[in-house]
Amino acid sequence: MEHIKADVVIVGAGGGGLRAAIAIAEKNPDLEVALISKVYPMRSHTCAAEGGAAGVKTADDSLQMHFDDTVGGGDWLSDQDVVEHFVEQAPRELVQLEHWGCPWSREDDGSVAVRPFGGMKKKRTWYAADKSGFHILHTLFQTSLQFPSIKRYDEYFALDLLHKDGKCRGVVAMEMRSGRFFHFNSPVVLMATGGGGQVFPFTTNGAVKTGDGMAMAYRAGVPLKDMEFVQYHPTGLPGTGILLTEGCRGEGGILVNKNGYRYLQDYGMGPETPVGETVLKTMELGPRDRLSQAFWHEQKKGNTIETPWGECVMLDMRHLGEKKINERLPLVRELASSYVGHDPVTDPVPVRPVIHFMMGGIDCNLKGETRMPGLFALGETACSGLHGANRLGSNSLTDLLVSGKLTADTACEYAKTAGGSADDPALTAQAEAIVTGIRELLQQSGGDESISGIRREMRTSLEEGAGIYRDEKGAVTTCEKVAELRKRYVNIEVNDKSNVFNTDLQSALELRNLLVVAETVAEASLQRRESRGAHQRLDYTERDDVNFLKHSLCFRQPDDRPRVEWSEVTITRSQPGVRDYSGDKK
C-alpha cells in the first residue's frame, strides 16, 4: 500500500470540494491539500445544476427575506443559525465567483442578472443561462489550477475513513487506473462527495452520486441526519429523468394537466396568475415539495397524460418565444428536443417529478464539524440543517460555496492544533484491514447475486416505500427489504478480476454505499410519523411540532437496522408558522 501524508484531505472535487480547497490554499498556502475524487473534477455532478444560485442582490430584497423564504420553505426544520450565516455570506460568495470569471448572465447595465425561483419572494437567483452549475464548477476547477498546494488525486475511489481514539485520521482510497491502494494519512478529512440520488430508480442524479461520503461517515460511527427528506424536482423529463430547471417556470413556463388546466391552483398555490407574467412565490413558483405532491394527486385523479414513458403533465413554455428560450434556456431546449422530441418553442414538454436532492446527510453543525473531531462535511453530503424539510431551488449551489468556505476555515484552524500525521501502527493495521476486505470482495467467486439485480430491487423498493407519499406499511416493507438486500449483498459476484480501471468492483462498492443511503432513508421515513416538507405520510397527514420539530439521526448497527435518535432544531427568530403560497390575494 502506498502511503501519502497531507495536512488536509478533501474527498470529492465538485463545487464544494473545490471551493474548500481554494479557501485553504488562499489562506494557508503552507498546508498541503490532497484533493481526492473518483472522477475528474469537471465530471462532478455540480455540472448538472441548471437554474442558478441564490443570494440577495436587489435593493428591494433583504437578508431577512431570504432567511424567511428558506426557513418557511424548509417547513421550519432548518437550523436558523445556519440559515442566518448562509444568507449573509451568499452575496459575498457569488461576487467572489464573479471575480474568478464565472460567466454570469447580465442585465442591460452590465451587472449580474437575477431570475425568479420557486419559493423565493424576490428575484435573487444568479444564473448563467441554464448551465449555472456547469459554469460554477468549471470556474472553480480552473481557478484551483493556480494553487500549487492543492494536489489532485483524480480517479481515486475513497473506500473508508481511518480513525483512532474517536478522532478522524485519514482515508483509504483506490487508484482506478492501477487498482493500487493508498493510505492518506491526515488529521483532517473533509467530505464533499455529494448526495445519493442513485438509490432511487428515477433521478436527475448522475451515475456518480452514490452517497459514498455519507456511507463512509456512517460506517465510522457518525450518524446521518434527516435522511427521510428527499426532494423530488417537479419537472424531470420522463424516461431519462433529466432535469428541466425551475428556471423554466422562473421565466414564465406553466404546468397544465391533460385538460390544459393549471392544476396547481387546486393545491393551495392559487389563485391562478396570468400566463407569462411572473408572480413570485405562488402557482408555478411555489416550492418543489408542494408541486411534486400536486402531481401525485393529479395522477390519482386521472388528470395526467399517458406518454410512452409513463404518466406526465405538460410544461408549456411556448409563450416565452424562441428568442427568450434560446437566450435563457438553451440547454432545456436541446435536452427536451433530443430526448423526448418536444421542442419547447413549438410544443408543451411532458414532465414528471423526479428524485433530485437529499436535504439529509452527514450530521454536522454550521461550521461543518461532525461529532468525530477531524471529520468535516459540506455541500449535499452534509446536513448542517440549512435546508430543513425541503430545499428551495438555487440554495444548494450557494451552499456549496458558503459551506465550502466556512468548513475549510474551520478545518484549517483544527489542522493547526491537531498535530501532524504521525505514523501509527494501529492506523496502518486499520488501513490493511480495509484493503483486505476489498481484495476478498474482488477475489470471491461463486456468488449468486448480481450487482445490477440488487440495485434494481433496492431502487424499486425505495420508490414504493419512500416516494412522494409514504405510510407505515410501505415504509416497514422497504426497511425489511433493504435489510434483506444488505444480507444478500455478501453473495455478490464481481466478475471483473482486473486491477486496471475495474468498474465492476467500483459498482459493487458503490452499491454497498447506496444500501447505507437506502436503509437510512427508509428507517427515518418510517420513524417520522408526521408530514413535513418533502416527507409526507398518508397516515400522519399533519405537521406535528410537539413530537417532531426535531432532526432524525440514524446510527449504524452492524447487524441490525439503523437506530434512530432525535436532536433539537435551532430556532433563533422564526417560530413555526404556516407555509403560505397563495400569492398576494389571501
Add this chain to the structure above:
Amino acid sequence: MIGIRQIELEIMRYDPEKDEEPHFQTYSVPCREDWAILDAINYVKDELDTTLAYRWSCHMMVCGSCGMMVNGEPSLTCKTFVRDLPDKVRIEPLENFPIERDLVVVLDDVMQKLHQVKPYIIRKDPPPKDKEFTQSRVDLSKFKQLTMCINCMCCYAACPQYGLDKNFIGPAALSLAHRYNLDSRDQGKSERLNILADHDGVWECSFVGACSEVCPKHVDPAAALQQMKIDGAIEWWKQKLGMTGEKS
C-alpha cells in the same frame, strides 16, 4: 409506442493485464429507438457483461465523461442517438489517446495542457471591492461560446495535428486560453502569450476544422485558433513596441 431494434455493438476491449492487443467483442442489444447509444452500452454493462470499462455520469450532455468513437466519429455517447445509427455500431476509445482499459483512455496529457494555459482570471489591479465587475452583454458574448467546452476531448480525437504531434497544445486547451484572453475581467493575456505563440501553440494548427465539426457543444475551436493567430501577431508587435495592450 417506441420501437425496439436489435443492434450489434462491436466494442473494443483491452485489458493491459491480459491482452497483448485490443480486440473487438460483439454484443446484441435490444435498443429502444429513443435511446442514446450510451444507454445501449449501459445495457451491456448491466445485463450482458459487467467487465466492460468506460466512463459516464450525467447522461445529459454536460459532464463530458462519455466521449468515444462511434462508427469512427468522436462522439458524446449520451448525445448520439440510436435512431440515427445503423444496425451495426462500432464503439472504440477516443483516437489519439493511449488506451487505459477498454473504452477508457489516458487523459493525463490533456489535463496537463488545460493547466498549462493558465485558465483563470489574472489581475494586475484588484477587482472591485464587494461588488461584481461590470460586463456588458456584448463583452460577455465575445467569449461566452468558448465557456461551453465540457472537456469531452472529442476535438483531440479528431485533430490530425494532435495525432501527429502530442506537443501541440490542441483545440480545447487553446480555446480555453482564448476564452480568458477575451474576458473583459482578465489582464493576463501577455502572460499566456508565450505559451500560445510557442511552437506548440496556435501556429501548429493546420486549420482542418475537424475539431469544430465534432464538438458536441458548438464551441468552434478552429475559429478561436484563427482569431488567436491574429491576436498573437498583434500582441507580439505591441510587446515589441513597448505597448502592454492589457485591459484595465
